[in-house]
Amino acid sequence: MTLEASAPIGLPGGPYDPPHARLLALAAAKWAAQPIAVLAEMGIADALADGPRTLADLAAAVEAQPSALRRCLRAAACVGVFAEQEDGRWSLTPMADCLRRDAATPIRNWVLMLTRGPMWDSFGKLAETVRTGRSAFEVAHGTPLFDYLDKDDAFREVYESAMGELTGELAAELADVVDFGRYGTLVDLGGGDGALLGNLLARYPDCRGVLVERPRVIELARPRLTALGVADRVRLVPGDATAEVPAGGDAYLVKNMLHCFDDDTALAVLRRVRAAGGADATLFVVEAVVPPGNDFHWAKLIDIEMLADNDGRERTEEEWRELLHAAGFALDRVCATTPPQSVLIARPLPG
Template sequence: MTAEASAPIGLPGGPYDPPHARVLALAAAKWAAQPISALASLGVADVLADGPRRVADIAAAVGAHAPSLHRCLRAAACVGVFEEQEDGRYGLTPMADCLRRDAETPIRNWVLMLNEGPMWDSFGKLTETVRSGKAAFEVAHDRPLFEHLDKDAAFRSVYESAMGELTSELAAELVTALDFSGYGTLVDLGGGDGELLGTLLAHAPDSQGVLVERPHVIELARERLARLGVAERVRCVAGDATDEVPGGGDAYLIKNMLHCFDDDTALAVLRKVRAACHDDARLFVIEAVVPPGNGFHWAKLIDIEMLADNDGRERREEEWRDLLERAGFTLERVLPATPPQSVLVAHPAPAPYATPTPDSTPN
């Protein structure tokens, strides 16, 4: 078997290469990541949606330098993103198809967020993070990620779009794995554009919803909820989900928010949820769960993004269990979902439970 045949799709090198070549392939991942990002930014996948085209035609359509574009297409094709036909035309592969703006499972904004601008720059400071513990993003940009998002509207748009791209797939999976129709009111904290809450409510016609998000996101959410046909059943609360937790909910949803925080901040948020919910409510935390052992898992790599970006982290199941217990919840079960996500289902524990200490709750 040749090294080329053994290489996993999307990553150069393979187990039959010598160790130094495999390490080099990992360290040089930018050789694939940046061409793919450039092609995504130019909208090449959209141009190829109707079929393969010659490089000169693609370059003319996207406004690119044809020889440079060809080299990026060739590099992306060798790792399975795009493909060169025998006649020299380039076309989509299943992976390249995901870069279309209207793809069934789009990841274009994820690719741009990770490989362009502020987040790409911050990774050059990761060694400083390992030395000092200070987030690489703050080292690179002299301000924390979320403060930067408030001041950089263009990057914020890409960031928020990326956060919503994979939600539709997850939402569709949740409505088949869990029955939310028994919950009168669903409260989604930091619910983005409303895709998750709206999908759940579309399958629970007798339920109401509350969505808590920042003011500029609320307007996008109202549009999404209207398209899903549930807008009249959702109360939108403009605010910071880390500060404001509406009471009266029967089910509370927190998706991909707690991993952005250190344990003290995540604990403070969870305690606000516990104080807001009644004893028969349920909490659904949608996050990655780090498995034990040396095997590959996305959570172990996403954890490095959290290390670089802010004070957040991915957590093992026992760490989630401990965090929930300290906040006054009991972890019932962990359901696997669309990788790398899992759904942690918890219920309020009877009082007394661990109470905040002066040094564990942020001001």
């Protein structure tokens, strides 16, 4: 496999472009996003995994029209995703490599989730959300996001796969800042296919785990946990992780779930965790934390996804502190991990 150095990225406009050109580049981001999504969907990165290929060879491999494929490749290459070599062959760049299905840090399903029909269409209704507060996704599709997932098998598969991407990497980072060996039982609420819990248990052989997820997702977790060699140490609990919180955990993990809800719903979940965990259980909340000021931060943009797609929101550190306190927790510290995530560590308040 050959990886070309990524080209300088033109979007969102060069620093010396006039303001109107930089603004146009931001508004025209779909000109780059959709070609990249098309190339991801067609498996171009997988087709280049063994090395550079000519356009004709590549087009034949993925059953594409050569001229149209080249135009999408050229658009993606100008922002650093794929590269055309001097001999005309196409190759992977470090960013393009992340689109492979077996990449070390895959984001293929994230790209597809954000740029394909359901979640793409909701952004066309964002003005309705700003005017009325009603979810743009519900306006666009007539049903809330999580109800929609129950009806669209193909999109649900992409969505659930995206939620599992990058999680193994996060487990390693968490283990570097927290000694989970001190916790006998880790309870993961809404832990998807078990990637986070499973990777933590693989590192800490004396710990046991509990995974709470919807029945369909639980079935995805079984092979994942088996592959990690920890299935015999995990109790699987099919159910709604917002309502069913098993008691007796020494630590509770809540990753990218609370940002899907408004404050009242998130508070109700946190109170259930506080009641289930008792006086000594530590809470680990994995979310993007919104910093102050005008500087770029992923959390400020992810917050718009939450605004469009459901009733959720990203929160500042102070907002998290207040929410946790209302639920009976004291925020101990916030540890930054690979963007956009941070880990909020909270302990039960006395009483």
